[in-house]
Amino acid sequence: MDHDPLSATFAALADPTRRAILERLAGGDATVGELAEPFAMTLPAISKHLSVLERAGLVAKDRDGQRRNCRITATPLQSATSWLEEYRRHWEANLDHLDAYLTRLQGAALPVRRTDIPTAEQEKKS
Amino acid sequence: MDHDPLSATFAALADPTRRAILERLAGGDATVGELAEPFAMTLPAISKHLSVLERAGLVAKDRDGQRRNCRITATPLQSATSWLEEYRRHWEANLDHLDAYLTRLQGAALPVRRTDIPTAEQEKKS
DNA sequence: ATTGTCCTTAACCGATCGGTTTATTAACTA
DNA sequence: TAGTTAATAAACCGATCGGTTAAGGACAAT
Numbered sequence: 001m002d003h004d005p006l007s008a009t010f011a012a013l014a015d016p017t018r019r020a021i022l023e024r025l026a027g028g029d030a031t032v033g034e035l036a037e038p039f040a041m042t043l044p045a046i047s048k049h050l051s052v053l054e055r056a057g058l059v060a061k062d063r064d065g066q067r068r069n070c071r072i073t074a075t076p077l078q079s080a081t082s083w084l085e086e087y088r089r090h091w092e093a094n095l096d097h098l099d100a101y102l103t104r105l106q107g108a109a110l111p112v113r114r115t116d117i118p119t120a121e122q123e124k125k126s
Numbered sequence: 127m128d129h130d131p132l133s134a135t136f137a138a139l140a141d142p143t144r145r146a147i148l149e150r151l152a153g154g155d156a157t158v159g160e161l162a163e164p165f166a167m168t169l170p171a172i173s174k175h176l177s178v179l180e181r182a183g184l185v186a187k188d189r190d191g192q193r194r195n196c197r198i199t200a201t202p203l204q205s206a207t208s209w210l211e212e213y214r215r216h217w218e219a220n221l222d223h224l225d226a227y228l229t230r231l232q233g234a235a236l237p238v239r240r241t242d243i244p245t246a247e248q249e250k251k252s
Numbered sequence: 253a254t255t256g257t258c259c260t261t262a263a264c265c266g267a268t269c270g271g272t273t274t275a276t277t278a279a280c281t282a
Numbered sequence: 283t284a285g286t287t288a289a290t291a292a293a294c295c296g297a298t299c300g301g302t303t304a305a306g307g308a309c310a311a312t
Binding site: 157158169173 | 287
């Protein structure tokens with residue numbers, strides 16, 4: 001399917017039903033049927049959503065008799081968070097680049113918002 | 127398309143090419159052609175990826191003559207980060223046996239100033 | 253042994269995705 | 283005036299997605 005884990009994680013999070021399932025599971029474990037109940041779709045649909053979450057490593061199922069108990073396993077989520085944090089760091093640093101770009105392009109003309117943030121270091125492209 | 131913004135954001139992030147584009151743009155603005163150059167795909171493909179990022183609100187293009195200068199606009203990213211943070215909080219509250227793992231990973235990852243834009247309420251471990 | 257419950261698998265469907273090639277629009281250059 | 287460059291639009295393609303219905307599979311209850 002989606003071989004790189006980060007892509008799989010983001011793809012899994014890109015569906016509101018799956019996010020709702022995760023939010024539900026964050027409140028405690030649940031069976032597939034319990035998870036399906038609030039949604040206006042069939043059980044196989046929920047089952048497939050759970051498979052997506054499982055393949056992404058975000059949930060795990062423990063068999064308990066004829067039921068499957070679903071629980072959160074959030075390791076890949078940490079990768080997603082890390083990526084976003086890192087990206088945000090770059091983005092914040094990029095305010096300097098925006099300044100530089102506008103200055104280079106327009107000379108003086110534009111009202112460059114020099115924001116409150118004391119921008120960190122300047123790193124060039126690499 | 128993808129009407130809810132959070133889904134659009136995660137969906138946009140779910141593609142490695144688009145993440146690479148964002149990482150590239152985090153280092154500074156670039157034209158479409160410059161963005162396309164390192165990739166083994168055609169210009170229209172990159173153009174479509176940029177459109178996805180643009181519709182998700184992650185990137186904006188300023189026309190500069192016949193070129194389009196692409197830059198980051200990270201507002202929706204904050205929503206994604208917030209969702210992950212919130213989710214992680216719930217998750218941490220329920221599964222404390224992974225707390226140590228998180229702490230280790232996060233501590234090792236970034237000497238990042240967790241700047242401004244504080245979702246003010248947290249930091250449990252500090 | 254039969255029946256019912258919980259869930260998955262299989263097959264199918266239309267829509268979207270990620271890419272291509274081929275035009276087309278817009279702006280620069282000679 | 284052409285001709286070239288930068289990027290998008292359009293049309294198309296196979297693959298995947300998100301859902302359905304219908305058919306099992308494993309366990310529980312009687």
